[in-house]
Every structure is written in C-alpha cells, then in structure tokens.
Amino acid sequence: MSDQIQHKWRQEFKRLEGAYAPSTxxxxxxxxxxxxQWCAQTERMPFPGSVDTVCAFLLDQGPAFAPSTVRRRIYAIRKVHQLLCLPDPTHNEDINLTFRRIRRSKTSRPRQAKGMTKDYLGQFLAVQPDTPWGLRNKAMLSLGYDLLARRSELVALAVDDVEFRGDGTLRVLIRRSKADPEGYGRVAFTSKRTGQLITDWLDWRSKNFQPLFNPIYHGHVVNRHLSDTSVKHLIKSAAKDAGLDPGEANDFSGHSMRVGAAQDLLKAGHDTAAIMRAGGWKSINALTRYLENAECNVWL
Structure with a gap:
C-alpha cells in the first residue's frame, strides 16, 4: 500500500474522534x-479490499481471537472504506457467512471475571497501605463496588459528579458509559463507608482538581484522570496482597467490582429489574452471565 493511502486512512480516521469512545x-x-500488515504479508491490496481478501483475513483471525474481536475488525474495515469513499466489501453475504462459521466454531464459553463480592472487598480494603496511594485505592474500590461501575466509568468521574449528602452517603452521576454513548447518564448512590473513604481521599488531595481519581507522582497529585487499566492492576494487586491463591487472584479483573456487586444484590433478594437499573444494563443477557455463579448458591 502506498504511503499516501496509509496517511489518508489515518487522516480520515481523525474525523471519528469524539463520535466514538477513546477505547473504541x-x-x-x-x-x-x-x-x-496481514495484507502486506500475503501480498494483497487492503484498500479497496476485495470480498475474497476480507474473507481470507477473517478466517486467519478466527482461530486466535474471540468472535467479538473478529466482528469489530469487520466494522473497522467497513469504516475505513466508507471514509475513503471506496466500494465496501463487508456487506457482501460471503462476509456474513464467513463470520457465522467463525462464531459457530467457537464452542468454549466466554471467561467470566471473578466477582469482587463484599467479602473480597473487605479483604482488599484491609490490605491497602496507610499512604496517599492507599487512601485513593480504598476510595476507588469501595466506590466502584457501590456503583457497579465499569472501570472506564470509575476513572472518568469528576469531583462535580459527586454530591455529599447529609446522611454520609453520596449521590453520583455517571455521565457516560459503554451502554450509554449519548451521555444521558445514570444516578447511583453509595454506602456511608464509601462516603467516608471519598472524604478521606479528598481531604488529603483537596478538591482543587476536577478528576476524582488522579495519579500520584512522588507524593504529589497529577491533574489528570487515571487510565482504566489502573483499575485492573489495583484489583489484581489487592487480591495478591490479600494472600489469595495465585490462580484465584488471576481470575479477578477490572470487571470484578461490577460482577461481584451484582451477585451480592441477587443474593440479597433483589430482582433482575432492580439490578439492571442499579448497574445501568440495557439488556438482560449480559447480566445473566454475571449472575450465574451467584444463582448456583442462592438456594443452598
């Protein structure tokens, strides 16, 4: 592919910024x-790509990646062709049939993150150090659990999104999420424990920075949001520091707060409609996967 086309697709992609989430x-x-890179290795033309080229690419990717990843790559290829005003091969029926074969060939169940239920949350809070990092981490863990937050939602919170209430709890506005790209937002409430931990963190840090959770460098706050990967690292580190078996600790992820809180709500007797509202789910299908392990224990 010529350097001119390489530059052009990148230039056109910049038009998408702001319309899609940064992670997307x-x-x-x-x-x-x-x-x-695959086209270069196989001596094929990527743009405009032929139906045969895209099908061959998908078949190459299918064995190594989840169907959701392969489907996203179809969308990305489609988007480039649309932006460059080139004939789009991805709507051809052969593309659809190729993807269906890839999806049907995947018989293994998706791996579910281990839930950070209230018992694990207590352990993870207890091992945080008595330092500014510990103050921040305890506040993040507790707030993420109470909000049933995705990691991207948690790190995107600003001080203005948090309202301190007279009873010691918080009212939190989650402005945008994966399931809410238009930014209608959802309101959630926290425990008094979380209200106190957020207060402790902000008392040390001050409210002069808009990001609610910041990096700390040499003991000083950096005026920017944390990356969403920091949430995953925090949860895995907390599991390890709590003395969990390495295999069990590895099962935790950035989604564990959301999974664990949903499982606890089910065990406490809340119905799926209430849990969907609390976590901002639009479809029951994803929630059902989160609740499977909890459901196994409800009737014990």
Missing part, C-alpha cells in the same frame, strides 16, 4: 494496522 478508537486503529 484505539481498538479500531489496532484492527486496521493488523489488517494492513
């Missing part, structure tokens, strides 16, 4: 780079 944009860039 990063994934699309990665998908197209992988597609271009």
């Amino acid at each position: 944009m990063r994934a699309y860039y990665t998908d197209i780079e992988i597609y271009i």
Whole structure:
C-alpha cells in the first residue's frame, strides 16, 4: 500500500474522534494496522479490499481471537472504506457467512471475571497501605463496588459528579458509559463507608482538581484522570496482597467490582429489574452471565 493511502486512512480516521469512545478508537486503529500488515504479508491490496481478501483475513483471525474481536475488525474495515469513499466489501453475504462459521466454531464459553463480592472487598480494603496511594485505592474500590461501575466509568468521574449528602452517603452521576454513548447518564448512590473513604481521599488531595481519581507522582497529585487499566492492576494487586491463591487472584479483573456487586444484590433478594437499573444494563443477557455463579448458591 502506498504511503499516501496509509496517511489518508489515518487522516480520515481523525474525523471519528469524539463520535466514538477513546477505547473504541484505539481498538479500531489496532484492527486496521493488523489488517494492513496481514495484507502486506500475503501480498494483497487492503484498500479497496476485495470480498475474497476480507474473507481470507477473517478466517486467519478466527482461530486466535474471540468472535467479538473478529466482528469489530469487520466494522473497522467497513469504516475505513466508507471514509475513503471506496466500494465496501463487508456487506457482501460471503462476509456474513464467513463470520457465522467463525462464531459457530467457537464452542468454549466466554471467561467470566471473578466477582469482587463484599467479602473480597473487605479483604482488599484491609490490605491497602496507610499512604496517599492507599487512601485513593480504598476510595476507588469501595466506590466502584457501590456503583457497579465499569472501570472506564470509575476513572472518568469528576469531583462535580459527586454530591455529599447529609446522611454520609453520596449521590453520583455517571455521565457516560459503554451502554450509554449519548451521555444521558445514570444516578447511583453509595454506602456511608464509601462516603467516608471519598472524604478521606479528598481531604488529603483537596478538591482543587476536577478528576476524582488522579495519579500520584512522588507524593504529589497529577491533574489528570487515571487510565482504566489502573483499575485492573489495583484489583489484581489487592487480591495478591490479600494472600489469595495465585490462580484465584488471576481470575479477578477490572470487571470484578461490577460482577461481584451484582451477585451480592441477587443474593440479597433483589430482582433482575432492580439490578439492571442499579448497574445501568440495557439488556438482560449480559447480566445473566454475571449472575450465574451467584444463582448456583442462592438456594443452598
């Protein structure tokens, strides 16, 4: 592929910024780079790509990646062709049939993150150090659990999104989420424990910074949001520091707060409609996967 086209697709992709989540944009860039590299290795033309080329690419990717990843790569290829005003091969029925074969060939169940239920949350809070990092981490863990938060939602929170209430709890506005790209937002409430931990963190840090959770460098707050990967690292580190078996600790992820809180709500007798509202789910299908392990124990 010529340097001119390489530059042009990147330039056109910039038009998408702001219309899609940053994580989606990063994934699309990665998908197209992988597609271009594969085309170079197989001596095929990526743009405009033929139906045969895209089908061959998908079949190459299918064994190594989840169907959701392969489907996203189809979307990325489609988007580039649309932006460059090129004939789009991805709507051809052969593409659809190829993807269906890939999806049907995947018989293994998706791996579910281990839930950070209230018992684990207590252990993870207890091992945080008595330092500014510990103050921040305890506040993040407790707030993430109470909000049933995705990691991207947690790190995107600003001080203005948090309202301190007279009873010691918090009212939190989650402005945007994966299931709410238009930004209608959802309101959630916290425990008094979380209200106190957020207060402790802000008392040390002050409210002069808009990001609710910041990096700390050499004991000083950096005025920017944490990355969403920091949530995953925090949960895995807390599991390890709590003395859990390495295999069990590895089962935790950035989604564990959301999974664990949903399981606890089910065990406490809340119905799925209430849990969906609390966590901002639009579809019951994803929630059902989260609740499977909890459901196994409800009747014990």
